[in-house]
Amino acid sequence: MSDNPFRPSFGRTPPVLAGRDDLVARFADTFTSGAWAPERTSLIRGLRGIGKTVLLNAIEDAARGAGWFVISETARLDLVDSLTRTVLPRLLREHDPDGLTRHLIGGGISSVSLSTRVAEEHRPEQDLRDQLTRLCRVAADQRVGVLITLDEIHGDVVDQIRPLTIALQHLQREEFDVAFVGAGLPGSIDEVLQDKGTTFLRRATLIELDSLTxxxxxxxxxxxxxxxxxxxxxxxxxxxxxxxxxxxxxxxxxxxxxxxxxxxxxxxxxxxxxxxxxxxxxxxxxxxxxxSLTKLSATDRTFLAAMAHDEGPSRLGDVANRMGVETKYASVYRHRLITAGLIDGAGWGKVEFTLPYLRDYLREHVVASTLQRTAKSTFPKTEPDLRRPD
Known part of the structure; x- marks a missing residue:
């Protein structure tokens, strides 16, 4: 008997990437066709556990399969410093064999001084755009491109994302084969896109990850x-x-x-x-x-608690009544929770939850809230009765 084939941990690639095959194939085409495609600048939006990191992993594998250089990062406070001091210098040393040849052609250089000059050629620098440009040139010499992926994008690190997007914009203007794919929660992506320094990303292809059929x-x-x-x-x-x-x-x-x-x-x-x-x-x-509830305000949670009283989609008027506020006031929190990806519109004046079993969780933990489904229309609306005795 084989070991357990399933991978319920975050970011672990499952044995069968069902429902994402077409997406991965589209990206694979952009790495092999030699032609520019909209997917070369993409943002993947989705809720926790929907498979954003797994999709990034598959896209990176497709790029490596085409011979591309891959920079795989997570959005964090020291992102630029890590790229300029560690990641890019290492990639340049790995992929620039001509660096050694150029110095050998100079002639009369001892092996010691040669090593020193090669190290200086790819020394860590603070200029992110310069290092990325050099890496793209090395990739172009080898007739491949450079893929940069950035997971867990969020507004707290927008000052780190800003210089990266500016560099990417210039590299694409110079017609280098460079691709960027970022991923994050819906509200986090929206927050980053509102920054004045990330306007380049507003033109990215938005990929909304949904549940499987x-x-x-x-x-x-x-x-x-x-x-x-x-x-x-x-x-x-x-x-x-x-x-x-x-x-x-x-x-x-x-x-x-x-x-x-x-x-x-x-x-x-x-x-x-x-x-x-x-x-x-x-x-x-x-x-x-x-x-998903940790960063919500008390009123956000109250809105969700009011929704938890219903077995299906909630009327905004009913939610407002349960909260003891005017409908206009409740609408502000409706918008906030839609942006956060926790609820969605369900027809005129109605809202529903987006995470499976959230209603049950919130009722159980007295934080009250609800959720319907994120599955596509081919999924039956009924749920199995798991309370039946075994």
């Missing part, structure tokens, strides 16, 4: 199980898919827990899936729901 979810569960040497009963597969609501984190968590429920059995049963689903929903609460 029912067919994609079943494939993401079924194929790894079969490849690893086990089977899953048809009823169990359907239950697992419906319990996940197509949410990638839940797909991996339910698959992983179901596999571990009775590892000695050849077939994963509905009983194992029900137990796994309950456990996965608790994990979703601590790993996805709780962090």
């Amino acid at each position: 029912l067919d994609e979810t079943m494939r993401a569960l079924r194929e790894p199980i079969h490849t690893a040497g086990r089977t899953i009963a048809a009823e169990a597969l359907e239950q697992a898919a419906l319990a996940s609501r197509g949410y990638p984190f839940l797909v991996q968590a339910i698959g992983s827990y179901a596999w571990a429920e009775s590892p000695e059995e050849d077939e994963i049963t509905p009983v194992a899936v029900r137990a796994a689903s309950r456990r996965a929903h608790r994990t979703m609460g601590s790993n996805i729901h709780a962090p």
Whole structure:
């Protein structure tokens, strides 16, 4: 029997990248076609656990497969310093064999002085644009390009993102083969785009990551199980898919827990899936729901608490009444929560949640709130009854 094939940890690439194949293929084309494409400057927006980092990993793999140089970073306070002092000097030393040849052609140089001169050629500098330009020139000499990915983009580090976007703008104007793909939560991306120094990114292709369809979810569960040497009963597969609501984190968590429920059995049963689903929903609460609420204001949470009283989409007027405020006042928080990606419009005057099982989590933890689904229209609206005794 093989090891558990599922990967419920953040950023870990699952065994089957269901539902993202077309996106990865589009990026792969931009790295091999030699032609400029809109995807070469892209921003991926999505909720926690929707698969942003996993998609970045796949895009980086596609770029490496085409021979491109890849700079994979996370947005942080020392980003520019890390790039100019460590990352770019290392890449330049790795990919610029001509640096050594140029100094050899100079003639009459001892091996000691030669090493010194090569090191000086790629010494750490503070000029980010200059170093990126040199790396792009080296890549062009080898007929490839440079991909920069930036994960977890947020407004607190906009002063680090600003010089990077300015450098990228100049590199594209000089027609270098350079691509940039950033990823972050919806509200964080919007915050960065509002900065005057990041106007270049406002022209980026926005990729909104959604949940998987029912067919994609079943494939993401079924194929790894079969490849690893086990089977899953048809009823169990359907239950697992419906319990996940197509949410990638839940797909991996339910698959992983179901596999571990009775590892000695050849077939994963509905009983194992029900137990796994309950456990996965608790994990979703601590790993996805709780962090999503941390930065909200008290009034934001009150708005969500008011929504939790409904079993489906909430009328804004009802939410305002429960909050004890005017509808106009409640509308301000409606907008804030839509920007944060926690709720969405559900028709005229209505809102609904975007994270699976958030309503249940908030009701349970007395922070009250709710959520419907993020799955596409092909997903059934009914949810499996996991409370049924095993």
